[in-house]
Amino acid sequence: MVFKFISAPFSRDMGIDLGTANTLVYIKGKGILIREPSVVALDSSEDSVLAVGEEAKKMIGRTPGNIIAVRPMKDGVIADFDITETMIRHFIEKAHKRTRLVRPRVIICVPSGVTEVEKRAVLDAARSAGAREAYLIEEPMAAAIGAGLPVHEPTGNMVVDIGGGTTEVAIISLGGIVTSRSIRIGGDEMDEAIIQYIKRKYNLMIGERTSEEIKIDIGSAVTDEPEKTKEIRGRDLVSGLPKTIEVTAEEIREALEEPVTQIMDAVKYTLEKTPPELSADVMDKGIVLTGGGSLLQGLDRLLMEETQMPVHLAEEPLDCVVKGTGVALEELESLKRVLITPKKIS
Numbered sequence: 001m002v003f004k005f006i007s008a009p010f011s012r013d014m015g016i017d018l019g020t021a022n023t024l025v026y027i028k029g030k031g032i033l034i035r036e037p038s039v040v041a042l043d044s045s046e047d048s049v050l051a052v053g054e055e056a057k058k059m060i061g062r063t064p065g066n067i068i069a070v071r072p073m074k075d076g077v078i079a080d081f082d083i084t085e086t087m088i089r090h091f092i093e094k095a096h097k098r099t100r101l102v103r104p105r106v107i108i109c110v111p112s113g114v115t116e117v118e119k120r121a122v123l124d125a126a127r128s129a130g131a132r133e134a135y136l137i138e139e140p141m142a143a144a145i146g147a148g149l150p151v152h153e154p155t156g157n158m159v160v161d162i163g164g165g166t167t168e169v170a171i172i173s174l175g176g177i178v179t180s181r182s183i184r185i186g187g188d189e190m191d192e193a194i195i196q197y198i199k200r201k202y203n204l205m206i207g208e209r210t211s212e213e214i215k216i217d218i219g220s221a222v223t224d225e226p227e228k229t230k231e232i233r234g235r236d237l238v239s240g241l242p243k244t245i246e247v248t249a250e251e252i253r254e255a256l257e258e259p260v261t262q263i264m265d266a267v268k269y270t271l272e273k274t275p276p277e278l279s280a281d282v283m284d285k286g287i288v289l290t291g292g293g294s295l296l297q298g299l300d301r302l303l304m305e306e307t308q309m310p311v312h313l314a315e316e317p318l319d320c321v322v323k324g325t326g327v328a329l330e331e332l333e334s335l336k337r338v339l340i341t342p343k344k345i346s
């Protein structure tokens with residue numbers, strides 16, 4: 001007997017977490033298919049795109065004069081619209097294996113601080129990249145949905161999403177954001193703080209990638225192993241030559257103190273502005289941390305000490321936002337209320 005497999009038709013509707021550091025794409029019915037750095041490499045002499053994503057990230061800080069590696073979403077806003085559009089188009093096409101037969105519905109997650117002009121720009125980029133309908137969802141809402149919080153219930157849910165460029169703090173109840181605060185401090189700022197610290201203390205210049213590695217390997221908000229060390233390489237600012245030094249976990253904790261304190265202050269500020277009934281709910285259920293920055297060692301513990309509230313790190317914090325856009329896609333009709341732009345574009 002010959003079996004004939006007929007592939008079930010599946011919708012290519014997609015959710016995109018357009019992050020400062022990483023872009024993730026969720027395809028309805030399939031899950032997360034793309035997870036790549038939000039970086040585009042350009043050849044400035046020919047004005048052409050050389051690489052997008054992982055391949056482009058490898059070029060950061062290592063490019064010859066005519067090639068530039070750009071992060072179009074620096075600081076949680078669209079720093080360069082044309083390049084952002086190129087990046088969105090690339091990821092949409094990649095997720096569709098470069099077929100252009102299906103015009104998908106797309107939900108894009110943007111930081112809550114973006115301006116109306118930027119929102120329109122993202123929608124236009126999605127449309128020109130082939131979307132049939134495009135919607136926007138705010139990052140803290142997507143993060144809360146993705147972390148499995150009951151956002152529709154009449155109860156206070158607090159989410160702190162620490163991304164690359166921004167930290168978004170929000171209290172959500174009944175499908176809406178009641179109080180929120182968005183600051184331009186996130187993982188990137190932590191990397192920068194490490195660069196500045198090493199420069200000040202050791203007269204050594206290190207690059208963004210090295211500094212991110214230091215943060216991930218030995219960085220912390222409160223450290224249990226202050227003596228732990230890491231060897232790092234950079235350029236001596238006096239001799240101009242390459243040099244290797246050792247830094248301790250305690251030094252890196254000190255370097256990260258300022259951005260970490262700013263995140264703590266943003267959470268406390270939001271709690272102060274929260275209506276009492278909702279803060280009582282948060283007191284019971286706790287604060288949920290999402291986003292890659294929340295993986296900084298000891299950050300959850302410090303937040304617990306500073307707020308005297310329970311703090312939970314979401315499962316797979318880097319994926320919460322895109323998972324939230326995925327849920328929004330699956331339940332588009334009932335969730336339209338939480339989408340910023342319910343009006344379809346076509």
Ligand SMILES: Nc1ncnc2c1ncn2[C@@H]1O[C@H](COP(=O)(O)OP(=O)(O)OP(=O)(O)O)[C@@H](O)[C@H]1O
Pocket residue numbers: 017018019020021022023076111139162163164165166167186187188212215216290291292293294295296297317318321
């Ligand atoms: N284990 C870790 N410890 C500390 N930081 C980490 C860890 N893993 C990832 N990060 C940091 O998380 C950040 C990226 O997080 P994420 O992908 O959630 O941000 P994003 O969604 O791209 O940014 P945004 O939300 O600002 O648009 C980077 O700064 C990265 O260095």
